[in-house]
Amino acid sequence: MHTRRNTILTIISAALLVGLLYWLHFNRTGNGMLISILQKSAILALVAVSMNLLNGFTGLFSLGQAGFMSIGAYVTAILLIPVSSLEGVYYMSGVHPSIRVFKVFLGSLPPWFQSLYPFFALILGASIAAIIAAIVGVAVLRLKSDYLAIATLGLSEIIRAIFSSPQLDGVTNGSYGLNKIPGFPKMFGGLVPSLVTPFVISAICIMLIVMLIRSSYGRAFLAIREDEIAAEAMGISLFKHKSVSFIISSFFSALAGGLLAMYMRSIEAKTFSIALTYDILLIVVIGGIGSVTGSVLASFLVTASKEWWLRFFDQPLDLFGWQVPLFKTGFRMVIFSILLMVVVLIYRRGLMGTNEFSWDRILGRFKRRKNAKGGA
Amino acid sequence: MDEIVLKTEHLTMQFGGVVAVDDLNIEIPKGHITALIGPNGAGKTTAFNVITGGYVPTNGRVIFQGEIIGENHPRAKMKKIYGGKDRSHFTRQVVNTPDKITRLGMARTFQNIRLFKDLTVFENVLIAKHCRINAGLLRATFRLNRAEERSMRDKSRELLRTVGLEEHLDEKASSLPYGKQRRLEIARALATEPSLLLLDEPAAGMNPKETEELASFIQSIKESFSLTVFLIEHHMNLVMDISDKIYVLDYGETIAVGTAKEVQNNPAVIQAYLGVEEA
Numbered sequence: 001m002h003t004r005r006n007t008i009l010t011i012i013s014a015a016l017l018v019g020l021l022y023w024l025h026f027n028r029t030g031n032g033m034l035i036s037i038l039q040k041s042a043i044l045a046l047v048a049v050s051m052n053l054l055n056g057f058t059g060l061f062s063l064g065q066a067g068f069m070s071i072g073a074y075v076t077a078i079l080l081i082p083v084s085s086l087e088g089v090y091y092m093s094g095v096h097p098s099i100r101v102f103k104v105f106l107g108s109l110p111p112w113f114q115s116l117y118p119f120f121a122l123i124l125g126a127s128i129a130a131i132i133a134a135i136v137g138v139a140v141l142r143l144k145s146d147y148l149a150i151a152t153l154g155l156s157e158i159i160r161a162i163f164s165s166p167q168l169d170g171v172t173n174g175s176y177g178l179n180k181i182p183g184f185p186k187m188f189g190g191l192v193p194s195l196v197t198p199f200v201i202s203a204i205c206i207m208l209i210v211m212l213i214r215s216s217y218g219r220a221f222l223a224i225r226e227d228e229i230a231a232e233a234m235g236i237s238l239f240k241h242k243s244v245s246f247i248i249s250s251f252f253s254a255l256a257g258g259l260l261a262m263y264m265r266s267i268e269a270k271t272f273s274i275a276l277t278y279d280i281l282l283i284v285v286i287g288g289i290g291s292v293t294g295s296v297l298a299s300f301l302v303t304a305s306k307e308w309w310l311r312f313f314d315q316p317l318d319l320f321g322w323q324v325p326l327f328k329t330g331f332r333m334v335i336f337s338i339l340l341m342v343v344v345l346i347y348r349r350g351l352m353g354t355n356e357f358s359w360d361r362i363l364g365r366f367k368r369r370k371n372a373k374g375g376a
Numbered sequence: 377m378d379e380i381v382l383k384t385e386h387l388t389m390q391f392g393g394v395v396a397v398d399d400l401n402i403e404i405p406k407g408h409i410t411a412l413i414g415p416n417g418a419g420k421t422t423a424f425n426v427i428t429g430g431y432v433p434t435n436g437r438v439i440f441q442g443e444i445i446g447e448n449h450p451r452a453k454m455k456k457i458y459g460g461k462d463r464s465h466f467t468r469q470v471v472n473t474p475d476k477i478t479r480l481g482m483a484r485t486f487q488n489i490r491l492f493k494d495l496t497v498f499e500n501v502l503i504a505k506h507c508r509i510n511a512g513l514l515r516a517t518f519r520l521n522r523a524e525e526r527s528m529r530d531k532s533r534e535l536l537r538t539v540g541l542e543e544h545l546d547e548k549a550s551s552l553p554y555g556k557q558r559r560l561e562i563a564r565a566l567a568t569e570p571s572l573l574l575l576d577e578p579a580a581g582m583n584p585k586e587t588e589e590l591a592s593f594i595q596s597i598k599e600s601f602s603l604t605v606f607l608i609e610h611h612m613n614l615v616m617d618i619s620d621k622i623y624v625l626d627y628g629e630t631i632a633v634g635t636a637k638e639v640q641n642n643p644a645v646i647q648a649y650l651g652v653e654e655a
Contacts, residue, residue, distance in 0.1 A: 208517070211517050211518065211519070212513075212517045215516040215517050215519070215525075216502075216505075216506045216509050216511070216516050216521075216525065216528065217506075217513055217516050217517070219499065219502060219503045219506060220503060220506045222492070222495060222499075222503070223492055223495075223503045223506075226492035226493060226494060226495060227490050227491075227492060227493075229430075229486075229490060230486070230490040230491070230492065231492075231503075232473065232474045232475045232478075233428065233474050233475075233478060233483070233484055233486075233490075233565075234475075234478060234483075234503060234504040234506070234507060234564065234565075234567075234568055235475045235478035235479045235504070235506070235507025235508075235568050236475055236503075236506060236507060237473070237475045237476075238473075238475070239473075244513060354494070
């Protein structure tokens with residue numbers, strides 16, 4: 001009934017969002033904080049949605065996100081660090097000769113390839129993660145619930161340990177990490193400025209995931225979440241569908257990991273510790289397990305409140321000459337944790353539950369409020 | 377002679393030292409309603425689970441539409457503790473997962489209803505249609521199978537109309553009254569386009585009126601979907617009314633086979649199941 005109105009509202013808000021991003025592009029000075037928070041949120045939103053695909057829609061409780069992100073981040077970083085910076089980056093043990101040869105060869109390729117190369121790097125990193133997920137999945141996906149969580153947690157730690165091992169010094173620079181990673185590339189020959197790129201990539205990927213969820217295969221994922229035995233009795237191959245979900249989730253997590261490398265410009269194995277997975281799990285739970293829009297919303301709210309809105313709790317505060325105690329570095333996280341508890345207590349199933357964002361719901365809420373006022 | 381849809385040969389299922397199903401030999405002719413009855417713990421549901429691939433049998437063979445879908449013989453540790461019959465009759469192992477067997481055309485319902493509770497009635501049926509999808513993952517994701525998707529939806533709606541649940545399309549499955557949940561579970565099984573339908577106590581928890589409706593419902597879907605039906609049931613009236621042939625299990629062993637009348641008058645059955653004979 002309201003489909004037309006809803007489409008118009010969606011187009012308007014999308015246009016406003018794009019407008020905001022382009023405005024930020026032209027007014028970069030002074031808005032650094034906002035830009036970096038929005039970019040980080042967009043990247044984390046993609047990881048959160050891909051984690052939600054696995055945990056919320058397929059019902060597989062996996063904690064391997066950080067590991068797959070690190071694969072994407074390292075592959076992207078290694079492929080993108082320019083030849084001229086190699087000496088500086090691998091200052092401790094030197095770079096593996098084959099990487100140098102490869103990069104020199106790349107430098108000789110035509111410019112159209114150079115402009116597409118960062119995207120190839122992202123996709124290659126994601127594909128490697130997907131292949132690893134496919135192989136590991138054969139063993140790991142036999143496990144259920146908590147046991148799957150522990151196995152994927154272990155996998156994530158193994159990947160991290162491998163990247164930081166001294167044997168790989170020439171490739172991953174061991175525990176020193178990689179830096180001088182180029183930032184976000186432009187897209188479509190500059191039509192999309194580098195500042196907007198992460199949003200575009202993240203949006204496209206999330207849209208792909210949503211399309212998958214809404215397809216027949218996505219419905220089969222839901223069936224597995226609801227009742228594995230019944231799903232199998234309905235002719236849904238558990239192994240096939242669980243693998244597909246695991247592989248796709250890992251693919252997009254790794255892609256987001258690549259974006260994170262471009263965002264941070266320097267990575268080390270520690271960046272991808274278990275804490276990162278928990279941060280993303282937090283976003284998924286706060287947003288609602290089984291809600292894509294919930295994950296996106298929560299990633300913006302969590303990132304912004306953690307790194308921006310609550311900043312003032314970390315600074316000393318003078319109230320009419322009285323120095324308020326507690327207001328010092330670290331207090332922000334206390335407040336943040338309390339806020340989280342409050343949110344979880346009020347919204348038992350996350351902000352969105354398993355629902356998706358809809359204009360009808362929002363406008364319906366306004367209407368109800370108006371009616372309530374009128375009645376009183 | 378009718379064509380045999382499902383046949384088990386010396387089917388035995390043993391858990392540890394307990395022989396839950398012992399040497400079960402059934403033949404289900406096409407288009408018939410066959411019942412499996414027996415007191416609690418007789419091994420009826422276990423037999424169902426073995427036939428549908430939920431368990432790998434300890435010994436014996438399951439043949440569906442002329443194809444061996446499950447076969448096993450006592451191996452490894454089971455060799456020593458095997459307590460069933462015909463231990464060296466079979467030599468191969470054939471294992472199929474339940475989803476494969478469903479795609480071959482055997483659908484089932486569960487004793488304790490197993491609907492996708494948080495999904496709608498329509499989605500429950502639509503999901504069951506997934507096992508007949510032709511489009512691959514990419515084609516389905518990019519909606520290149522639009523015609524197929526539409527026909528899946530149309531068929532699901534049509535099916536729900538046939539079973540009389542069309543006014544509940546968008547309701548959550550868990551919000552349906554009990555009898556309708558049973559009906560939905562049968563509809564969901566039908567959506568997989570089976571030739572053999574296995575019903576595990578479809579009348580459990582139903583009052584006499586609902587049971588009567590169920591009997592005519594089973595008969596009507598049997599006709600309209602040209603099904604063969606194999607059911608487990610406790611309600612004697614239902615079983616006696618609709619089944620062409622009855623197998624009686626007790627402690628895993630088949631104690632009687634025959635028509636409703638024959639079984640009713642079989643002294644072993646009366647002793648094991650129907651209680652003490654009236655004087």
